[in-house]
Amino acid sequence: MSRGTPSRSIRSVFVVIVGCGRVGSTVARSMLREGHDVSCLDEDPEVHARLEVGLETSWEDAGGQFTVGTALETDALDAAGVEKADAFVASTNGDNTNIIIAQIAKRRYNVPTVVARILDPLRAEWYEKQGVKTICPTNFAIRMLEEELMGTAGDG
Amino acid sequence: MADRKYMIVIGAGKVGWNLARELIEKGNEVTLIENNRDSYLTVEQELEHGVQYGDASELWVLERAGISRADMVIAVTGDDEDNMLICQVAKEKYLVDRIIARVNNPRNRPHFELLGVRPYVSATDLILRVIEHEVPDYGLVHLLDLPEERLEIIEMLLTDDSRVHGQRVGDLNMPAGSLLISVLREGEGGFVPGPDTVLEAGDEVLAVLDPSVEEDLKAFFGPDGNGS
Secondary structure, rough: OOOOOOOOOOOEEEEEEEEEOOOHHHHHHHHHHHHOEEEEEHHHHHHHHHHHHOOOOOOOOOEEEEEOOOOHHHHHHHHHHHOOEEEEEOOOHHHHHHHHHHHHHHHOOOOEEEEEOOOHHHHHHHHHOOEEEOOHHHHHHHHHHHHHHHHHHHOO | OOOOEEEEEEEEOHHHHHHHHHHHHHHEEEEEOOOHHHHHHHHHHHHHHEEOOOOOOHHHHHOOOOHHHHEEEOOOOOOHHHHHHHHHHHHHHHOOOEEEEEOEOOOOOOOOHHOOOOOEEHHHHHHHHHHHOOHHOOOOOEEEEOOOOOEEEEEEOOOOOOOOOOOOOOOOHHHHHHEEEEEOOOOEEOOOOOOOEEEEOOEEEEEEEHHHHHHHHHHOOOEEOOOO
């Protein structure tokens, strides 16, 4: 059930993505392509161009929304439509920023699904225990490298 | 010096460095943590082993500094997210009794509140408060805030058009949850008013109150009218 802007399909959700680097912008495009409503927030206006990579129309014509602003600014979060969001992704390049804004989205705006990208495995582990849904890319990299290396050792 | 405390100060900028120096002079054990190599090396010349190099939002850096035995963690970096996170972790993960956070951007105050990072100190707010105190036309001035206890002490200047101008204190019908505790009057200094004290324009009144009745109190001492 969407709390968001008019939905194109019954299962469409409204997702707000804060921090649109490689990860954020790619997720934003995929979500849009799947028919969801996507609103992006980034402090760098240039990010808009990154969102349009591979699109045949502008980001807005494709149905996306883009706000320039700092993640901690309530005004920027409001403009991005966080209060109506079904899902919130914190994917700026700062672990601490992601942890703080994820908690703001959850506690202040009551967004049902909140995910934070946290590069530091220790912080990710502790905040996961505190109820913040975290994705730690570093852990994936560690595991894959370990598997690769252990494999080599086994073969030798 | 009462008892020696172990205090961890995060951020060796001007605030953190001076704070660490003062706390050490007062006889406390202090560890200062700084993640900028150059700043660290500068401060290290004075504080030597009292300063550690590292990013205090990394848990192992906090652990290396002995956070679990810290009596107090004071986060005064120039980054509000870092200060919030460090204090939240200190309080909730390492169960540090007392934390103090610096607010760089006063607009972030609600976030500190939301995450339970209290008390916090904002230099901008402190300076604004001094300005308000020096220029009382701003209306109501906060002298003391005890949010946990739900109490505050305020000061207000009575203007010529104040609705209580010329009234006996005994006749005042103060908003519930507030109490007039003192009057500062030109030439007479400060005194505790009795029921027969008559309030005058130019008086500065001090009241203790529940923060929730602040607006009522402001209206109560404020100008009569607005056409009503």
